[in-house]
Each structure stands twice: as structure tokens, then as C-alpha cells.
Amino acid sequence: MESTHLPQVAAILEGVRGRIDDGAGSDWRTGLPVLSGKLVTLRELRTSDAHPLFAMLTSEEVSRFISPPPSTVEGFERFIERSLDERSAGQCACFAVTLQGFDTAIGVFQVRETEPRFGTAEWGFAIGSPFWGTGVFVEAAELVLQFAFDILGVHRLEARAAVSNGRGNGALVKIGAVQEGVLRKSFLRNGRYLDQILYAIVEDDWRASREAPRLVHRHVH
Numbered sequence: 001m002e003s004t005h006l007p008q009v010a011a012i013l014e015g016v017r018g019r020i021d022d023g024a025g026s027d028w029r030t031g032l033p034v035l036s037g038k039l040v041t042l043r044e045l046r047t048s049d050a051h052p053l054f055a056m057l058t059s060e061e062v063s064r065f066i067s068p069p070p071s072t073v074e075g076f077e078r079f080i081e082r083s084l085d086e087r088s089a090g091q092c093a094c095f096a097v098t099l100q101g102f103d104t105a106i107g108v109f110q111v112r113e114t115e116p117r118f119g120t121a122e123w124g125f126a127i128g129s130p131f132w133g134t135g136v137f138v139e140a141a142e143l144v145l146q147f148a149f150d151i152l153g154v155h156r157l158e159a160r161a162a163v164s165n166g167r168g169n170g171a172l173v174k175i176g177a178v179q180e181g182v183l184r185k186s187f188l189r190n191g192r193y194l195d196q197i198l199y200a201i202v203e204d205d206w207r208a209s210r211e212a213p214r215l216v217h218r219h220v221h
């Protein structure tokens with residue numbers, strides 16, 4: 001992360017110091033911890049999330065730039081089952097995003113190892129469009145970053161966003177992800193190969209951004 005981003009990121013994340021309830025240190029492979037913020041709670045997926053996730057994530061605006069989500073509720077049930085298997089195998093952690101005080105899933109965050117034992121990992125996320133621009137993304141992302149760096153032991157977390165995915169790119173930049181390059185024609189979607197931007201957040205930068213001084217906002221009258 002360029003140093004000029006640090007105060008900005010720290011300001012955005014101000015107050016987003018989440019709580020990770022890891023069941024007194026139990027292994028995440030036996031069950032994901034609950035990640036609690038002010039707005040959202042992230043928890044393990046369960047079969048009953050299939051219906052709300054189907055409703056939230058299959059719209060054209062949510063799915064147009066990402067790998068196609070399952071097209072049926074049963075497809076989401078299988079996705080959830082696979083996610084639980086991959087979590088048990090220690091390969092992937094997939095969280096349901098819920099609003100504080102409600103248990104309905106409105107989105108997902110996934111962190112997948114790309115190197116054994118999560119030295120490097122890739123994450124992806126999708127949130128139902130009624131909740132875009134509400135702060136849900138930033139808080140959920142910060143909780144997942146905390147989980148990835150503190151619990152999984154990730155040192156480099158990558159993401160890919162189609163160049164044409166304005167919100168996806170805007171969201172990643174906003175939380176301090178650094179653009180590292182363009183992966184030309186790397187993503188097949190609707191019969192066309194799209195360019196993607198490769199982003200990464202490295203552990204040292206993330207820790208430094210949390211320690212950077214806060215921005216002071218002055219109003220000039």
C-alpha cells in the first residue's frame with residue numbers, strides 16, 4: 001500500500017475494530033468464529049441461507065462481473081455444503097454476512113488459500129444490492145481482513161476484479177487494496193474474455209494502516 005493511502009484507510013476504518021469470537025481459541029477448521037462489528041455479524045454458512053442468498057446474489061447487477069452464482073436454491077445448498085467441506089479441509093473460509101440483530105444472510109465473503117497453510121490467499125465477496133453503499137461492505141471487509149491476518153495467518157491477500165466492475169474496483173481501492181497489474185483476457189463471462197485487475201493487501205501494510213493517525217476533519221466557514 002502506498003503510504004499516502006494510510007491515513008485515508010485509517011479514517012475509513014475508524015470504529016471498525018471488530019470482535020472475533022473464536023470459541024476460546026478453537027480451531028477455525030472445526031467451525032468458523034463469529035465476527036461482530038457495529039453493523040454486521042459474519043458467521044458460518046448454514047443450509048437455511050440458501051434461499052436468502054439465492055434471492056440476494058442472483059440478480060443481474062450482482063452477478064454480471066463475478067463467476068456465475070448457482071441458479072437455483074438447491075444449487076446454493078450444494079455451494080454451502082461444499083463450503084463447509086472445504087472449511088473442514090482447511091482450504092477455504094466462507095462467511096455469511098448478516099445485519100446486526102438479524103440472522104438473514106445478505107451476502108458472502110470467501111477466503112481461499114492459494115498456497116498451503118494460507119501464506120497467500122484470495123478473497124471474493126458479494127452483497128445483495130439493497131445493501132450497497134450502506135457501509136456493510138467496509139465493515140464486513142475489515143472483519144474478514146482481521147480474521148485472515150490474525151487467525152488464518154495470511155501474509156498476502158489477493159483479489160481480482162473485472163476492469164469493467166466499477167463498484168468492485170471502487171470497493172477494493174477504498175479499503176486499501178493496491179492495484180498490481182492487469183490480467184489480460186483472464187476471465188470468461190457471458191462468452192467474452194474480460195481483463196481483470198489484480199489487487200493485493202499485504203499483512204504489514206494492513207497492520208500499519210490500522211496504526212496510522214486518524215484524519216482530522218476541519219470545517220471552514
Ligand SMILES: CC(C)(COP(=O)(O)OP(=O)(O)OC[C@H]1O[C@@H](n2cnc3c(N)ncnc32)[C@H](O)[C@@H]1OP(=O)(O)O)[C@@H](O)C(=O)NCCC(=O)NCCS
Pocket residue numbers: 061062063065066124125126127128131132133134135136137138159160161162165166167168169170171174
Ligand atoms: C463489491 C461489493 C461487495 C461492494 O459493496 P458496496 O456496498 O457496493 O461498496 P461501497 O459502496 O462501500 O464501495 C464502492 C465504492 O465504489 C465507488 N464506485 C461506484 N461505481 C464506481 C465506478 N463505476 N467506478 C469507480 N468507483 C465506483 C462507490 O462510489 C464507492 O465508493 P465511495 O463509498 O467512496 O463513494 C458490491 O458492490 C457487490 O456485491 N457487487 C457485486 C459482486 C462483485 O462485484 N463482487 C466483487 C468482485 S471483485
